[in-house]
Amino acid sequence: MDLSIIIVNYNTRNLLRKTLESIYKNPTYREFEIIVVDNASSDGSQEMVKKEFPNVILIKNKQNLGFAKANNIGIRIAKGKYILLLNSDTEVLRGTLDSCIDFLEKDEAKEIGILGCKVVLPDGKLDLACRRGFPTPKNSFFKIFGLAKLFPKSRFFAGYNLTYLDENQSYEVDSVVGAFMLIRREVIDKIGLLDEDYFMFGEDIDFCFRAKQNGFKVYYYADAKIIHHKRGSGRNLKVLSAFYDSMWIFYKKHYYNRYPKTLALLIFITIKLIKSLKLAHAKVRNFPIRKGKKPCIA
Numbered sequence: 001m002d003l004s005i006i007i008v009n010y011n012t013r014n015l016l017r018k019t020l021e022s023i024y025k026n027p028t029y030r031e032f033e034i035i036v037v038d039n040a041s042s043d044g045s046q047e048m049v050k051k052e053f054p055n056v057i058l059i060k061n062k063q064n065l066g067f068a069k070a071n072n073i074g075i076r077i078a079k080g081k082y083i084l085l086l087n088s089d090t091e092v093l094r095g096t097l098d099s100c101i102d103f104l105e106k107d108e109a110k111e112i113g114i115l116g117c118k119v120v121l122p123d124g125k126l127d128l129a130c131r132r133g134f135p136t137p138k139n140s141f142f143k144i145f146g147l148a149k150l151f152p153k154s155r156f157f158a159g160y161n162l163t164y165l166d167e168n169q170s171y172e173v174d175s176v177v178g179a180f181m182l183i184r185r186e187v188i189d190k191i192g193l194l195d196e197d198y199f200m201f202g203e204d205i206d207f208c209f210r211a212k213q214n215g216f217k218v219y220y221y222a223d224a225k226i227i228h229h230k231r232g233s234g235r236n237l238k239v240l241s242a243f244y245d246s247m248w249i250f251y252k253k254h255y256y257n258r259y260p261k262t263l264a265l266l267i268f269i270t271i272k273l274i275k276s277l278k279l280a281h282a283k284v285r286n287f288p289i290r291k292g293k294k295p296c297i298a
Contacts, residue, residue, distance in 0.1 A: 002030035003101065004080030007088050008070040010039040013048050015089040015229060020053050022090075028097040033057060035074040036088075039064040066199035066242075067178065075193055083188065085204075087179035090119075091227040099224040100182050113187040113216025114208055116176025117224035118167065127228045128161040129177040131220035134209060135160060135250060137263060144274070170222045174212065178204030179228050187211050195253075200239055202246030209254055240282055244275035 005023065009016050016036070023034060035057045038046050049058050059073055071085055082101060086092070100117055103109055119130035133139050139160040142148045152163040162173065181204060191210045194203045208218045248271050256264055 001033060001079035001081065003028060003032040003082050003084060003097065004074075004078035005032060005034045005084045005086055006071055006074035006078060007034065007036045007086050008039065008067055008074070009036055009041060009045050009088040010064055011041045011043045011045065012088045013041070013043045013045040016045055017048060017052065019086065019088055019090055019092070020049070020056065022092040023097075024053075026092050026094040026096065028101065030098070030101065032097075033079065035059065035078060037061065037070040037074045039066070039070050066196070067201075068194040068198045068203040069196045071178075071203075072193040072196065075188060081185050083183045083185065085178050085181040085183070087228065089229040090179055091229075093225050093227070096224040096226060100221060103221055103223070104182070104184070109219070111215075111217045112172075112219045113184050113211050114176060114218045115182040115221050116173075116219070117180050117182075117226055118220075118222045119177060119180055119226055119228045122227060122229060126167045127177065127179070127230070128163065130180070130228075131162050131165070131167075131173045132175045132177075132205065133159040133162055134174045134205065135247070137251075137255065137259060137267065140247070140267075144270075168222050171220055172217050173220045174218060175205045175208035176218060176220060178207075180226050181207075184216075187214075187216055190214055190216075195249075197249050197253075198246050199242040200246070201243045202250050206250055206253070209250075237279060237282060240278060241275065244271055244278070247271050 007016070007019060020034065034053075034055070036049055037059045038049070039061050040063050046058060046060055049056055057077070061070060061073070065073075075083060082104070096117060100115055104112060104115060116130055119127040121127055136159070142157045143160045148158045148160060148163070151157040155164050158164045165171065191214050195206050198206065212218060248268060251264070251267055
């Protein structure tokens with residue numbers, strides 16, 4: 001088996017249908033399998049997959065286990081040489097799958113362990129999460145307090161979303177997004193699965209961080225593209241809370257012992273304060289969040 005495509009789904013039936021249709025309309029010439037891991041959807045997603053896509057391997061979880069844990073369930077049964085984590089609210093375009101794998105098969109790409117393609121929103125704009133720097137204290141500060149947006153062409157201020165780089169060029173980055181993350185089997189064999197401490201958000205950056213620690217390169221490949229609708233997985237207080245919790249999980253795991261403890265305390269208080277304000281604002285505005293919106297810095 002050359003490629004295993006793993007799609008985690010939670011109540012995104014219609015978007016999931018479009019994702020699966022896009023794969024079958026624009027398939028790879030290689031041997032591949034599709035594994036849908038459903039997190040106890042109540043919108044008929046499971047029935048839709050069974051009826052309309054009988055060749056898809058469907059795993060039915062009894063509860064919503066979150067993104068990382070559900071992906072790990074799929075990874076454990078995947079047979080592919082390459083593992084593609086793909087969101088249920090994406091559309092794969094013609095040539096994308098083969099272009100990405102063909103590139104990784106080249107001798108000059110042998111050190112690349114994780115590859116992400118160009119991810120665009122329905123309006124054609126780049127999904128900024130598809131190529132990122134790590135959320136160091138500096139990068140996080142400039143992002144949260146608006147300096148990265150104010151100076152998008154500055155290498156110093158825009159180190160998180162890398163907006164100073166040409167989106168149409170390919171290059172090594174710190175992290176790509178879990179909406180389209182193509183992983184060599186050797187990476188998983190060496191560093192393990194996604195960290196299940198993350199319910200949603202942050203697990204992709206964490207995985208890339210560990211991969212780079214173990215000598216693998218992470219690469220943004222602009223010559224292949226998908227569309228990301230960014231309306232999947234629900235918009236509720238649990239999701240919003242998980243988004244801000246992931247910030248502290250990442251910092252505590254990877255940066256806590258690298259920086260002064262006073263900085264850790266300041267970051268902890270800042271995250272908790274922003275989280276509280278965002279949750280209060282969401283409740284006032286009658287959550288769920290407006291369609292198409294997503295918590296702040298992903």
